[in-house]
Amino acid sequence: MGGGGGVSNEGLENFISQNTPRDSISQSAPRVPRGQGLRFPERPAPPGAYRTRTLWPVRYAGWRASPGRFPGGDGGAMDSPEVTFTLAYLVFAVCFVFTPTEFHSAGLTVQNLLSGWLGSEDAAFVPYHLRRTAATLLCHSLLPLGYYVGMCFAASEKQLYYPSQTPETWRAFLLLALMLPTITCTLIYYWSRDRWARHPLARTLALYALPRSGWRAVASSVNTEFRRIDKFATGVPGARVIVTDTWVMKVTTYRVHVAQQQDVHLTLMESQQHDLSPDSHLPVQLLTIRVASANPAVQAFDIRLNSTEYGELCEKLRAPIRSVANVVIHQSLGDLFLETFASLVEVNPAYSVPSSQDLEACIGCMQTRASVKLVKHCQAAAAGECQQCRCRPMWCLACMGKWFASRQDPQRPDTWLASRVPCPTCRARFCILDVCAVR
Ligand SMILES: [Zn+2]
Numbered sequence: 001m002g003g004g005g006g007v008s009n010e011g012l013e014n015f016i017s018q019n020t021p022r023d024s025i026s027q028s029a030p031r032v033p034r035g036q037g038l039r040f041p042e043r044p045a046p047p048g049a050y051r052t053r054t055l056w057p058v059r060y061a062g063w064r065a066s067p068g069r070f071p072g073g074d075g076g077a078m079d080s081p082e083v084t085f086t087l088a089y090l091v092f093a094v095c096f097v098f099t100p101t102e103f104h105s106a107g108l109t110v111q112n113l114l115s116g117w118l119g120s121e122d123a124a125f126v127p128y129h130l131r132r133t134a135a136t137l138l139c140h141s142l143l144p145l146g147y148y149v150g151m152c153f154a155a156s157e158k159q160l161y162y163p164s165q166t167p168e169t170w171r172a173f174l175l176l177a178l179m180l181p182t183i184t185c186t187l188i189y190y191w192s193r194d195r196w197a198r199h200p201l202a203r204t205l206a207l208y209a210l211p212r213s214g215w216r217a218v219a220s221s222v223n224t225e226f227r228r229i230d231k232f233a234t235g236v237p238g239a240r241v242i243v244t245d246t247w248v249m250k251v252t253t254y255r256v257h258v259a260q261q262q263d264v265h266l267t268l269m270e271s272q273q274h275d276l277s278p279d280s281h282l283p284v285q286l287l288t289i290r291v292a293s294a295n296p297a298v299q300a301f302d303i304r305l306n307s308t309e310y311g312e313l314c315e316k317l318r319a320p321i322r323s324v325a326n327v328v329i330h331q332s333l334g335d336l337f338l339e340t341f342a343s344l345v346e347v348n349p350a351y352s353v354p355s356s357q358d359l360e361a362c363i364g365c366m367q368t369r370a371s372v373k374l375v376k377h378c379q380a381a382a383a384g385e386c387q388q389c390r391c392r393p394m395w396c397l398a399c400m401g402k403w404f405a406s407r408q409d410p411q412r413p414d415t416w417l418a419s420r421v422p423c424p425t426c427r428a429r430f431c432i433l434d435v436c437a438v439r
């Protein structure tokens, strides 16, 4: 292992050397003299523990290469169940909080584990999210305590179950692990008083309540609209965007942002172009839209969506979306290409039809008249390159652009403009320079 991994290794070594009572190990394992910790002392694994030797070959290779950088003496520290447990618990905790797709499909989410108590989101959107945000907060705050309890078993020689006898760092950790859920419980108790009226979501809804009606009237309007199938919904589970006839909402892990459509200002803040999306292998454009309410008490929030969903979002919104940074929205790769294709054809020399010739309808769409003719203008002369097409104008510009795009590799949009495709009628190859508008 090179110098790049040094920081984390040292951190881990310090952690191990501080937290491993060496004497307790040396009673059961033969001590290896300092600097000779090249091989693992053959210490029998405790029952139920699995060894990490095969999991971390790089680490062990590094150990052999430069033993001085690793803790000497009882070299079995890396092999111990507590390190294995720590790593496994860390991975579990991160996945439990950020819930990658695998955890969702395995049902390891707070929503799924507590679905009986949470009820159905479709049946009652607001009550469901009041409970879900509280339950999520509580479950996540219990994670450090879960680690401590797990360590009681994984490192039984530390005697963590007698807090009075454990090292100070562990006692501090236990105190923190107990304080987190205590604070969370207090907060949730406060929220749930007066039938959840103090929950942040209920308070936001109360801002939209009419005089002499409470937040529950607003909540039932939200519930009703959420049940409709014509709502716009998109986004990953940790940042869902829902737009109904009256409301713009964003559902995150711990919060639900709500704003009423009639008093929001929508601003397209930025667009990020990602070359490839993992799902489709196509470039994607992600748009960030700021939703700010005219009511200063309603907190502004950002929603993010794919540019291909932008049209659908606009249909659902009543207010226009303003753009701050001249962001060009590409609703699909095809749209983007047709625009570019048309602008390139415009600068090519025009083709004048002989007066005796009538322009027929485009044979691709039958909607408009043919408007382009292929005339070889480029300098390519080699075999396999452009040839002269002798067809009369038969296609409109849009259909020719679509034909050109359809012959391209969707995985490599960067090659599109420079490629050659056969004429749809006579198969003579042409490039974009050879497409001429008909005058
Ligand atoms: Zn056409």
Ligand SMILES: [Zn+2]
Pocket: 374, 389, 390, 391, 423, 424, 425, 426, 427, 428
């Ligand atoms: Zn042709």
Ligand SMILES: [Zn+2]
Pocket: 376, 377, 378, 379, 380, 386, 387, 430, 431, 432, 433, 434
């Ligand atoms: Zn050409």
